[in-house]
Amino acid sequence: MTKRVLITDYVWPSVEPEREVLAAIGAELIVAPNGDEDTLVTMAKDVDAILTCFAKVNENVVRAAEKCIVIGRFGVGVDNIAVDTATELGIAVTYVPDYCIDEVSDHVMALLLAWNRRIVPLDRSVRTTGWGSVPLTMRIMRLRGKTLGIVGFGRIGRSVALKAQAFGFDVLTYDPYVDAEAAAEQGVRAVDLSTLLRESEFVTLHAPVTPETGSLIGRAELEMMKPEAFLINCARGALIDEDALYDALTSGQIAGAGVDVLVDLAPPPDDRLFQLDNLLVTPHTAFFSQEATLELEQRAAGEVASVLQGKMPDNLVNRDVLSHPNPRHSLSAG
Numbered sequence: 261m262t263k264r265v266l267i268t269d270y271v272w273p274s275v276e277p278e279r280e281v282l283a284a285i286g287a288e289l290i291v292a293p294n295g296d297e298d299t300l301v302t303m304a305k306d307v308d309a310i311l312t313c314f315a316k317v318n319e320n321v322v323r324a325a326e327k328c329i330v331i332g333r334f335g336v337g338v339d340n341i342a343v344d345t346a347t348e349l350g351i352a353v354t355y356v357p358d359y360c361i362d363e364v365s366d367h368v369m370a371l372l373l374a375w376n377r378r379i380v381p382l383d384r385s386v387r388t389t390g391w392g393s394v395p396l397t398m399r400i401m402r403l404r405g406k407t408l409g410i411v412g413f414g415r416i417g418r419s420v421a422l423k424a425q426a427f428g429f430d431v432l433t434y435d436p437y438v439d440a441e442a443a444a445e446q447g448v449r450a451v452d453l454s455t456l457l458r459e460s461e462f463v464t465l466h467a468p469v470t471p472e473t474g475s476l477i478g479r480a481e482l483e484m485m486k487p488e489a490f491l492i493n494c495a496r497g498a499l500i501d502e503d504a505l506y507d508a509l510t511s512g513q514i515a516g517a518g519v520d521v522l523v524d525l526a527p528p529p530d531d532r533l534f535q536l537d538n539l540l541v542t543p544h545t546a547f548f549s550q551e552a553t554l555e556l557e558q559r560a561a562g563e564v565a566s567v568l569q570g571k572m573p574d575n576l577v578n579r580d581v582l583s584h585p586n587p588r589h590s591l592s593a594g
Contacts, residue, residue, distance in 0.1 A: 263282075264309075265278075265309040268312040284565070285568060287309075290307070295315030297316065300317065300321045304328065306327065310332070311561065312341065317331055322346050329350075329568065329589045330564050330568065332354045334560045337468055346581070353578045355563075356556055356575060363548060364419075364546045368492055368494050381394075399488060409431075410433045410434075412465065417433065421448050431449070432449050432451050433449070434450070454484055457489075465477070465491075465492065467495060479507070497521040502523055506533055506536075567591065571591075
């Protein structure tokens with residue numbers, strides 16, 4: 261019988277790369293018209309696999325997917341998937357943890373440089389009031405010798421460090437899972453979060469969302485930062501308390517922020533943060549390049565195809581599923 265794979269949502273031009281990968285194993289691809297829970301609950305009932313980008317594959321969707329043996333994520337995090345429920349039911353969960361390292365680290369540096377060199381307001385001033393119309397009274401730093409704090413020192417954090425060092429930054433990191441020796445091998449000093457926030461002119465977040473990291477940057481943390489500090493978030497919106505961020509930006513507690521993600525995955529155009537001149541915002545595009553997107557599509561589909569064929573995927577999220585007493589998959593723990 262032909263295997264059926266449901267794609268809940270995607271943000272790239274087509275799903276032909278996924279279709280080609282899955283067709284090679286004789287699987288049929290179906291695409292949900294939207295990512296609403298009711299739609300996904302209905303469509304999940306008769307599929308063997310699910311591929312999801314941003315849509316919530318929550319407990320209701322997972323339990324409705326009675327034939328499903330694997331759920332694959334187009335991306336690095338799996339906080340939009342009810343992983344515990346999938347494990348309980350013997351469903352494998354896969355992801356692609358290392359596909360957009362250069363893109364995200366480039367985006368971090370782009371936000372940092374655009375802010376520091378005042379690219380957006382200077383461009384706007386030339387177009388609206390003419391050449392040389394801005395008095396050079398704004399704060400622009402010489403970056404060499406300044407400090408960049410990286411919260412989370414995984415693949416992307418390390419890539420940011422390497423690029424920042426080329427600009428002459430001193431780099432600090434806070435990551436409870438990375439010891440000082442490992443950080444030092446990258447030319448980076450490992451410190452606690454408070455030290456990082458107090459000493460850094462620029463802070464960039466690269467941590468997953470967990471019960472421990474939700475609202476990791478709140479009022480107390482923002483109060484520790486320098487008045488000229490710039491906060492960057494290209495990871496997950498929930499890492500920052502947005503009410504606290506708004507107050508810090510409007511009061512001048514910190515100089516500015518650059519964000520590619522917010523708590524609301526589709527914030528309204530009148531979001532109060534968007535009204536602030538000291539906020540740079542991009543619409544969750546830090547991951548994007550044509551090369552990265554193609555890689556993501558092919559690898560995410562390939563992970564699902566592997567599980568459908570009983571082969572161990574490269575990136576299994578819930579390894580406990582291998583010891584499930586009645587698994588839906590046919591993967592071997594050995």
